[in-house]
Amino acid sequence: MSFFHVKSMSVRYGGIRAVRDVDIKVNEGETVALIGANGAGKSSTLNAIAGLLEHTGDVYFDGANLTAQPVFARVKCGISLVPEGRGVFGRLTVEENLLMGAYLGSSQQDQDADLHKMFEFFPRLKERRRQTGGTLSGGEQQMLAIGRALMARPKLLLLDEPSMGLAPIMVEKIFEVIRGVSKTGVTILLVEQNARLALESSQRAYVMESGELSMTGESRSLLQSPKVRAAYLGES
Amino acid sequence: MDIFAQQVINGLVLGSVYALVALGYTMVYGILGLINFAHGEVVMIGAMIALAVVSALLAVSPDMSPFTLILIASAAAILVCVFLAFLMERLAYRPLRNAPRLAPLITAIGISILLQNIAMIIWGRKYKMVPQIFPTETHEIFGASITSVQLFIVAISGVLMVGLLLVVHFTKLGRAMRATSESQRVAGLMGINVNKIISVTFMIGAALGAVAGILVAGNYSVAHYSMGFMLGLKAFTAAVLGGIGNLGGAVLGGLLLGLIESIGAGYIGNLTGGFLGSNYQDVFAFVVLIVVLVFRPTGIMGERVSERA
Numbered sequence A: 001m002s003f004f005h006v007k008s009m010s011v012r013y014g015g016i017r018a019v020r021d022v023d024i025k026v027n028e029g030e031t032v033a034l035i036g037a038n039g040a041g042k043s044s045t046l047n048a049i050a051g052l053l054e055h056t057g058d059v060y061f062d063g064a065n066l067t068a069q070p071v072f073a074r075v076k077c078g079i080s081l082v083p084e085g086r087g088v089f090g091r092l093t094v095e096e097n098l099l100m101g102a103y104l105g106s107s108q109q110d111q112d113a114d115l116h117k118m119f120e121f122f123p124r125l126k127e128r129r130r131q132t133g134g135t136l137s138g139g140e141q142q143m144l145a146i147g148r149a150l151m152a153r154p155k156l157l158l159l160d161e162p163s164m165g166l167a168p169i170m171v172e173k174i175f176e177v178i179r180g181v182s183k184t185g186v187t188i189l190l191v192e193q194n195a196r197l198a199l200e201s202s203q204r205a206y207v208m209e210s211g212e213l214s215m216t217g218e219s220r221s222l223l224q225s226p227k228v229r230a231a232y233l234g235e236s
Numbered sequence B: 001m002d003i004f005a006q007q008v009i010n011g012l013v014l015g016s017v018y019a020l021v022a023l024g025y026t027m028v029y030g031i032l033g034l035i036n037f038a039h040g041e042v043v044m045i046g047a048m049i050a051l052a053v054v055s056a057l058l059a060v061s062p063d064m065s066p067f068t069l070i071l072i073a074s075a076a077a078i079l080v081c082v083f084l085a086f087l088m089e090r091l092a093y094r095p096l097r098n099a100p101r102l103a104p105l106i107t108a109i110g111i112s113i114l115l116q117n118i119a120m121i122i123w124g125r126k127y128k129m130v131p132q133i134f135p136t137e138t139h140e141i142f143g144a145s146i147t148s149v150q151l152f153i154v155a156i157s158g159v160l161m162v163g164l165l166l167v168v169h170f171t172k173l174g175r176a177m178r179a180t181s182e183s184q185r186v187a188g189l190m191g192i193n194v195n196k197i198i199s200v201t202f203m204i205g206a207a208l209g210a211v212a213g214i215l216v217a218g219n220y221s222v223a224h225y226s227m228g229f230m231l232g233l234k235a236f237t238a239a240v241l242g243g244i245g246n247l248g249g250a251v252l253g254g255l256l257l258g259l260i261e262s263i264g265a266g267y268i269g270n271l272t273g274g275f276l277g278s279n280y281q282d283v284f285a286f287v288v289l290i291v292v293l294v295f296r297p298t299g300i301m302g303e304r305v306s307e308r309a
Ligand SMILES: Nc1ncnc2c1ncn2[C@@H]1O[C@H](COP(=O)(O)OP(=O)(O)OP(=O)(O)O)[C@@H](O)[C@H]1O
Pocket: A013, A016, A018, A036, A037, A038, A039, A040, A041, A042, A043, A044, A045, A084, A193
């Protein structure tokens, strides 16, 4: 059995089926991308995996079936989601936001060590540690959201459009961090509008079209696929 | 005796109690956007339970020390109120979490009526006298007098309010409460069991309410099944005045409302040429409520207009 396996998952909003019979497998340590057009159902898929949305089908992770588990229990099992739009607590300070990530964390020492590590990763956050989250720029908030998710020491990190709304240099910085996180052995499922960046930063990828998976394969070969190039890389 | 100083002292005593009760309203509102109109009844139940326990204990051993008496009675009252709040949230409000806003509001009013009637059935319709368990000593400050019971009220309220603010701002539980009040969805993503935090919030508010009920009963030496109604409305007014959802605001609003009422009551006779007497004291709270709602609905410390109200 795979480390992480979503089996025939469907998500409905009222009468509309936004995600249909989706099957996704991720091996331990892998970075897998999920790409697709606006409204394809990528966020719905990630949110359902995290436990934020009701879904049918099953979610297996690290040898356990999480289907019946509520969101906080899935976090406990090692799944952390950085949601679309970041979800920074605007009225909590930067440091408090990071500490929220370690809510289920073990010892005070681990927590202090992780906090130190995040401030090393993101010196900008250290400068702003006493500021409230709401006063940060978009890029800083994205760093904070990622740092906060890492504070939970996740085994599977779900990232929903980490590049959204960021300047190119900031996107570069964020993806540098993501690759660094991947090197430490964290398994990553990455949703991204920027298909090229997503494919270049992952080993495998799934392509989603109006709620269904239409293609899957190694990221390297998808980058060469004429269909993907035409539809998602802006080439003809 | 300085009448103004006296009214200020009375106002602060009254205000501390309003503040304690207002905290219960504001905490629940902050986390759920719900005005728990049954909170006043929780306060009343706290007073009634404490009174019942004191009476029972005095019947068994008449010379028990006042300190032990009040300690046991408070513990019992707090326990009952906390459990009541737990049940209320679990059975009445939680199933309505995603219902239209009117449903939980009407439910709150329903619970309030239900609790009053239950209390009436258990404890009767008559005003119940609270035995004088503490000696009534009067102290002089700034030309005004304050009884030891009143001093005790201000001290206990102060300690509890500071304690709550410390918990909310400097502990992990408090952080989780603040996170949950900002976004239940993201709080869940942090591994917070949001339902548990909401439950705990109700329970903390109820514990403070129970203490407030005991203090009020002690101050006026009387308790009644309907005592929570007006007290609840006033505390709600205090919460709105300070900025509902804001803890510091509830404290400030409570103290201010107490002062306004007490000073107003002291001078209402002169102001209206004797037309209205100090028994019109309650008018002030509602004038304040209306003025705040019209001119500054966010209250003194509320920073944003809540779209949830
Ligand atoms: N809360 C909701 N209620 C109703 N429909 C929704 C809701 N959320 C999403 N949808 C619909 O479900 C479909 C998939 O949405 P989703 O957000 O998962 O897409 P996405 O692939 O993440 O898109 P984007 O790239 O724009 O973020 C869309 O058609 C959207 O309109």
